[in-house]
Amino acid sequence: DKGNHRHFMLKEIYEQPVVVAQTLRSYLRPLEEKVALPDMEFDLSSVERVTIVACGTAYYVGMIGKYWIERFARLPVEVDFASEFRYRDPVLLANTLGVVVSQSGETADTLAALRHMKASGVTTAGIINVPTSSMAREVDLLMPTHAGPEIGVASTKAFTCQLAVMAALAVNLARAKGRLDPDEERDIVRHLTEVPAAINAALAHDAEIEAMAGTIASARDVLYLGRGPDYPLALEGALKLKEISYIHAEGYASGEMKHGPIALIDEHVPLIVIAPSGPLFDKTVSNMHEAQARGAQVVLISDAQGLAAAGDDAVATIEMPAVHPLIAPIVYAVPVQLLAYHVAVAKGTDVDQPRNLAKSVTVE
Numbered sequence: 001d002k003g004n005h006r007h008f009m010l011k012e013i014y015e016q017p018v019v020v021a022q023t024l025r026s027y028l029r030p031l032e033e034k035v036a037l038p039d040m041e042f043d044l045s046s047v048e049r050v051t052i053v054a055c056g057t058a059y060y061v062g063m064i065g066k067y068w069i070e071r072f073a074r075l076p077v078e079v080d081f082a083s084e085f086r087y088r089d090p091v092l093l094a095n096t097l098g099v100v101v102s103q104s105g106e107t108a109d110t111l112a113a114l115r116h117m118k119a120s121g122v123t124t125a126g127i128i129n130v131p132t133s134s135m136a137r138e139v140d141l142l143m144p145t146h147a148g149p150e151i152g153v154a155s156t157k158a159f160t161c162q163l164a165v166m167a168a169l170a171v172n173l174a175r176a177k178g179r180l181d182p183d184e185e186r187d188i189v190r191h192l193t194e195v196p197a198a199i200n201a202a203l204a205h206d207a208e209i210e211a212m213a214g215t216i217a218s219a220r221d222v223l224y225l226g227r228g229p230d231y232p233l234a235l236e237g238a239l240k241l242k243e244i245s246y247i248h249a250e251g252y253a254s255g256e257m258k259h260g261p262i263a264l265i266d267e268h269v270p271l272i273v274i275a276p277s278g279p280l281f282d283k284t285v286s287n288m289h290e291a292q293a294r295g296a297q298v299v300l301i302s303d304a305q306g307l308a309a310a311g312d313d314a315v316a317t318i319e320m321p322a323v324h325p326l327i328a329p330i331v332y333a334v335p336v337q338l339l340a341y342h343v344a345v346a347k348g349t350d351v352d353q354p355r356n357l358a359k360s361v362t363v364e
């Protein structure tokens, strides 16, 4: 049932404040200002490295997880496409925690990668939305997302819920490794607690984003830029746009643009810049100005402070609530999803069932 919404995708985008809150509730202990994981039979303090394996949107959750786990737990993290991992004879050293991320829990490549890790003696954890799925049954530690059934082929609410759980995992690893003091943990819990309200504030920009969609719908190519944990979000934005609007799109790490992709820029290529204010802001904005000098039509997604600092030469802006850079990828996912949605609607594509795609990819 789509409720009052025209598509499942839009309904699922709008469910995010509720389902992310629901997911966070099972990992946060707000009174103790702590993050907790489900009971487990192994000791996270023995983990020396982390390998995250997933596909598509879930893979980008892994890339963001790499930033968080390295930053807080100071553990080396590798992230791999499940389809590459399983055919590469990967080196799995002792004390590796293997993490799979999957909405369906049935993606063939991710399931095979999980089995490969288990057969190699690696302890595994899974961030999974379908509790009865094969992966949910086979992982050593199940970390469920509580996104509810996701019907739209383009993953939206599963993505933000997976990020919430990934943040909880990063904090737990950090504590287990003795690398997180209680004050820092308290701050992170506070920031995570603010996420549902911040998602609501982001949703309030829906009409504005819809108004921009017409122009972007006529583009042949669209580029997305982000830095740090917002780089995987740039990749996610491009994937979402491609899969439902059939417009060619690419995401780049902001600093990589001048190493090649900048040659693509002209006045016909919209450039979506994801740049929350924070330590990486100035660098990304200077990359944005380089692109503008070559005629790029920029949409800047930032907070009030960032938009003011960038000046008014961005063609269009989307103002996000001020959030800690740690949680920005969860909140900034919303405008990225809405933009893809409205562009697809403007193009008249089948948003919930885009051509050539299946909700769950159970063949290799």
Ligand code: F6R
Binding pocket: 055, 056, 057, 058, 059, 101, 102, 103, 104, 105, 106, 107, 110, 153, 154, 155, 156, 239, 240, 243, 359, 360, 361
């Ligand atoms: C994109 C999308 C896909 C899935 C990928 C993995 O919107 O939905 O890229 O993220 O097929 O699926 P799961 O998470 O079910 O393993």
